[in-house]
Amino acid sequence: MSGHLAVVGLGPGDARYLTAEAEDALSGAQALYGYGPYLDRVPPRQHQSRHASDNREERARAAAALDHAARGARVAVVSGGDPGVFAMAAAVCEQIETGPEISRRVEVTIVPGITAMLAVAARIGAPLGHDFCALSLSDNLKPWDLIERRLDAAAGAGFVIALYNPVSRGRPWQLGAAIERLRRHLPDLTPVVFGRAVGRPDEAVNVMTLDAARAAPADMATLVIVGSRETRVIARPGLPPLVYTPRAAVAAEVSA
Amino acid sequence: MSGHLAVVGLGPGDARYLTAEAEDALSGAQALYGYGPYLDRVPPRQHQSRHASDNREERARAAAALDHAARGARVAVVSGGDPGVFAMAAAVCEQIETGPEISRRVEVTIVPGITAMLAVAARIGAPLGHDFCALSLSDNLKPWDLIERRLDAAAGAGFVIALYNPVSRGRPWQLGAAIERLRRHLPDLTPVVFGRAVGRPDEAVNVMTLDAARAAPADMATLVIVGSRETRVIARPGLPPLVYTPRAAVAAEVSA
Numbered sequence: 131m132s133g134h135l136a137v138v139g140l141g142p143g144d145a146r147y148l149t150a151e152a153e154d155a156l157s158g159a160q161a162l163y164g165y166g167p168y169l170d171r172v173p174p175r176q177h178q179s180r181h182a183s184d185n186r187e188e189r190a191r192a193a194a195a196l197d198h199a200a201r202g203a204r205v206a207v208v209s210g211g212d213p214g215v216f217a218m219a220a221a222v223c224e225q226i227e228t229g230p231e232i233s234r235r236v237e238v239t240i241v242p243g244i245t246a247m248l249a250v251a252a253r254i255g256a257p258l259g260h261d262f263c264a265l266s267l268s269d270n271l272k273p274w275d276l277i278e279r280r281l282d283a284a285a286g287a288g289f290v291i292a293l294y295n296p297v298s299r300g301r302p303w304q305l306g307a308a309i310e311r312l313r314r315h316l317p318d319l320t321p322v323v324f325g326r327a328v329g330r331p332d333e334a335v336n337v338m339t340l341d342a343a344r345a346a347p348a349d350m351a352t353l354v355i356v357g358s359r360e361t362r363v364i365a366r367p368g369l370p371p372l373v374y375t376p377r378a379a380v381a382a383e384v385s386a
Numbered sequence: 387m388s389g390h391l392a393v394v395g396l397g398p399g400d401a402r403y404l405t406a407e408a409e410d411a412l413s414g415a416q417a418l419y420g421y422g423p424y425l426d427r428v429p430p431r432q433h434q435s436r437h438a439s440d441n442r443e444e445r446a447r448a449a450a451a452l453d454h455a456a457r458g459a460r461v462a463v464v465s466g467g468d469p470g471v472f473a474m475a476a477a478v479c480e481q482i483e484t485g486p487e488i489s490r491r492v493e494v495t496i497v498p499g500i501t502a503m504l505a506v507a508a509r510i511g512a513p514l515g516h517d518f519c520a521l522s523l524s525d526n527l528k529p530w531d532l533i534e535r536r537l538d539a540a541a542g543a544g545f546v547i548a549l550y551n552p553v554s555r556g557r558p559w560q561l562g563a564a565i566e567r568l569r570r571h572l573p574d575l576t577p578v579v580f581g582r583a584v585g586r587p588d589e590a591v592n593v594m595t596l597d598a599a600r601a602a603p604a605d606m607a608t609l610v611i612v613g614s615r616e617t618r619v620i621a622r623p624g625l626p627p628l629v630y631t632p633r634a635a636v637a638a639e640v641s642a
Contacts, residue, residue: 141405145406146405146406146407146410147405147406147407147498148405148406149397149402149403149404149405149500150401150402150403150404151402151403154402212500212504212508213508213512214504214507214508214512214513214514214515215504215514215515216515216633219507219508219511219512219515219630220512220515220516220630220631220632220633221633222512223511223512223515223620223628223630224630224632224633226620226622226628227618227620227628227630234620234622234623234625235622235623235624235625237625238628240507240508240509240511240512241508242403242500242504242505242507242508243500243504244405244468244498244499244500245504248468248470248471248498248499248501249498251470251475251496251498252468252469252470252475252496252497252498253496255475255479255496256469256470256475256476256478256479256496257470258470258471258520259470259471259472259475259476259479260476260522261519261520261521261522261536262519262520263517263518263519263520263540263545264514264517264518264519265517266516266517271633271634271635272634272635272636273636276544276635276636279543280517280543280544280545282543283539283540283542283543283545284519284539284540284543284545286539287535287536287538287539287540288532288536289519289536289539289540362483364479364482364483364490366482366490366491367490367491368491369490369491369493372479372482372483372494374475374476374479374480374483375476376476376480377472377476377477377480377527378527378528379527379528379532380528380529380532
């Protein structure tokens, strides 16, 4: 007998971002696993057990949830944003591949959610309206020189760049170093968006230049979008500015 | 007097992907604008006018919707997937920037949605679990040699690549050419996912190798995810395979 595991994307912080599919997966679960602050977003339900764990215990959480499901329960692992983007879905797959054989017999459903870059982009216009990439600045799981190579490749080829995990307590200098690296490829006036806690009461979305981004504060709840050479800012009378990247591009605008 | 324009992401094809915010924006609109098949997904409501237009008339649709909102109405433009990813939000911003002055006085809200790559990824595991990029293969709005440079940059630096707009009636060869280009950087056995019409009755998600992808059929409703050198396939007894990209990476696995 084997149960079912759902890996559920809650979106960025507010119930208005929840999809109907995610709502159904949460209400049908007998047990919920997740990082404490994400679990706190899910309203309590009777006959549903809750298993909170620390942010950095993703692999242990995946193992516990799979084991619970393998014993016949309907289990949901909750994830902020989209579980497939720098979140729990890959950790669950790693555990399925390398964990006990029984974990490969558990039926698994991934329920997508609004990932942070989509929510931040929507708040400010359409900065991801042209080719873009998503890059985690955490060097816990990959070497810093690989991150630099990816920044070079992405900015050099004209991708807009969404930076996930820009800063944490243990990684204070990486965002500044990334911005410096990007200045090799992009003009000082390139638009940059810092989106913090979108959809939560303390939400803050700020537009600045790449030059100013060097000194801008950020934390674990911040998502940074660095424009390309074609990203534009529209000033509007009495309304906040819009940032967008036009759908059309010409080769000459990309750095050599 | 000026009304309000919402640019609303419907997600990929089924109401289960709709967020609560999108539902509210649709139900509160006096007029809906959009590509016909997207409008058809929205249940009819009394006292709500509907304005369908062709797929390639994005700019004219944006202009008409902004003009309607500028005259005081609550207007919604519907978009498949997420409006900020190769969709209507950038077209609306272009029109706001370059259109009549009144369009810069319209209050605009972008409502994010589940974009195709997130839905396809969720169906198959976690192929976007590590750094990735999203690239439109349409050369209607940018030159083909720029697309090739971006494919080189992304694959060479170890990004997973989501290909939007791989094929259309007027662009029959671009996907095949892109796959050939990627073979310069990636092994023949690199996992590739073709996701078609996810969330609709005719959904089909196929896993294949990069080598086999050269001859695989695709159409306008297909989203292609090309793995990196680290993307893996997990075989499971009695269950479909899972495709995922581990969270950790080492520099040596990236091509020179």
